[in-house]
Amino acid sequence: MTDFRKQALDYHALPTPGKISIELTKPAETSKDLALAYSPGVAEPVRAIAENPDDVYKYTAKGNLVAVISNGTAILGLGNLGPMASKPVMEGKALLFKRFAGLDAIDIEVTHRTTQDFINTVANIADSFGGVNLEDIKAPECFEIEQALIARCEVPIFHDDQHGTAIVTAAGLLNALEIQGKRLPKAKIVCLGAGAAAIACMELLIKCGAQRENIYMLDSKGVIHTRREDLNEYKALFANNTDKRTLQEVITEADVFVGVSGPNLLSPDDLKLMAENPIVFACSNPDPEIKPEIALAARDDLIMATGRSDYPNQVNNVLCFPFIFRGALDVRAKAINDEMKLAAVEAIRQLAKEPVPAEVLQAAGVDKLEFGAQYIIPKPMDPRLRTRVSKAVAIAAVSSGAARIDLPKNYMAES
Ligand SMILES: O=C([O-])CC(=O)C(=O)O
Numbered sequence: 001m002t003d004f005r006k007q008a009l010d011y012h013a014l015p016t017p018g019k020i021s022i023e024l025t026k027p028a029e030t031s032k033d034l035a036l037a038y039s040p041g042v043a044e045p046v047r048a049i050a051e052n053p054d055d056v057y058k059y060t061a062k063g064n065l066v067a068v069i070s071n072g073t074a075i076l077g078l079g080n081l082g083p084m085a086s087k088p089v090m091e092g093k094a095l096l097f098k099r100f101a102g103l104d105a106i107d108i109e110v111t112h113r114t115t116q117d118f119i120n121t122v123a124n125i126a127d128s129f130g131g132v133n134l135e136d137i138k139a140p141e142c143f144e145i146e147q148a149l150i151a152r153c154e155v156p157i158f159h160d161d162q163h164g165t166a167i168v169t170a171a172g173l174l175n176a177l178e179i180q181g182k183r184l185p186k187a188k189i190v191c192l193g194a195g196a197a198a199i200a201c202m203e204l205l206i207k208c209g210a211q212r213e214n215i216y217m218l219d220s221k222g223v224i225h226t227r228r229e230d231l232n233e234y235k236a237l238f239a240n241n242t243d244k245r246t247l248q249e250v251i252t253e254a255d256v257f258v259g260v261s262g263p264n265l266l267s268p269d270d271l272k273l274m275a276e277n278p279i280v281f282a283c284s285n286p287d288p289e290i291k292p293e294i295a296l297a298a299r300d301d302l303i304m305a306t307g308r309s310d311y312p313n314q315v316n317n318v319l320c321f322p323f324i325f326r327g328a329l330d331v332r333a334k335a336i337n338d339e340m341k342l343a344a345v346e347a348i349r350q351l352a353k354e355p356v357p358a359e360v361l362q363a364a365g366v367d368k369l370e371f372g373a374q375y376i377i378p379k380p381m382d383p384r385l386r387t388r389v390s391k392a393v394a395i396a397a398v399s400s401g402a403a404r405i406d407l408p409k410n411y412m413a414e415s
């Protein structure tokens with residue numbers, strides 16, 4: 001067993017199995033405490049909520065609680081490994097919600113027969129939470145699931161692998177293009193992968209100014225083009241009217257490569273075909289489409305990002321999901337809409353242009369971080385993400401009509 005593998009397994013196993021637990025927020029020591037916490041005192045908030053449903057936010061933990069729900073059908077870039085194998089990732093998301101946004105999160109892994117079964121399960125429990133983060137659910141079912149749940153639920157439903165990934169990709173890519181002296185409306189973009197993250201990333205890039213006809217998406221069968229007859233309705237939106245069929249043909253003179261597929265699918269020779277000053281986001285987790293050291297050896301005019309914590313430029317939905325939920329829950333948003341997503345893109349993007357505090361440099365283990373090829377996007381442990389992104393999202397929720405309450409006083413004021 002490699003050293004790192006053992007460390008990772010020990011981290012999860014010792015001293016207590018798993019990464020999360022539940023703690024109490026009220027005293028529960030004396031008979032008096034128990035009389036308040038449980039019978040008979042608990043009857044009082046029961047009656048209050050029965051009379052006024054919004055009181056659930058006043059008397060329970062709902063307003064600070066997120067459900068992280070998966071069926072394990074697309075765990076990271078590892079594939080369909082089942083609900084229980086997804087549990088470490090879902091606990092990991094709960095850890096990140098708590099660590100970065102102070103939100104309590106609980107993982108729920110659903111075993112189901114039909115897609116409708118999964119939808120019913122989630123819809124029937126969604127009200128217990130302030131919001132639902134759907135995670136690692138395979139395409140194309142994930143699209144139908146998210147749409148059905150948004151229609152049925154009163155709390156925000158957010159498929160992280162679609163929108164979290166898309167928001168962070170858009171923020172990083174807009175900055176990388178700026179550094180490379182390029183513009184999104186002109187950029188030729190190759191997207192390797194046609195799953196949840198791919199479709200959502202490209203749709204959001206189009207909302208940010210990319211041209212649909214400049215996008216070449218590839219699935220396991222090659223370029224998605226208008227003459228293919230095997231496309232589902234989501235892939236069909238990206239069918240390009242082209243006679244190019246291979247990765248090598250479409251990546252020639254491309255400005256941007258976005259990989260949301262699997263490990264080692266981009267070769268140094270492919271990379272050499274790209275236009276000058278290219279941008280490569282190799283975001284498959286845990287193993288990118290090309291390793292940064294290999295990519296940078298092939299091209300020195302490259303801006304390179306991965307989904308991982310151990311290289312510069314981590315384009316990973318961790319920069320988004322804790323904060324978009326923080327902002328949404330703090331104004332009791334009914335949904336997470338496009339206005340809120342675009343506000344998150346802009347807030348993440350702008351933060352990378354500001355001087356980096358010493359504590360962030362220390363946590364990142366580097367002496368310097370300055371907006372440029374090695375620093376296109378903030379670090380996950382930057383505490384300003386919480387204030388900036390959550391605030392931008394909450395304001396957008398209020399102004400777009402998704403919020404059920406106004407911004408709290410002095411919301412996310414920075415000290
Ligand atoms: O977990 C991560 O690092 C990012 C993510 O959502 C995925 O790859 O599915």
Ligand SMILES: [Mg+2]
Binds near residue numbers: 135160
């Ligand atoms: Mg995921």
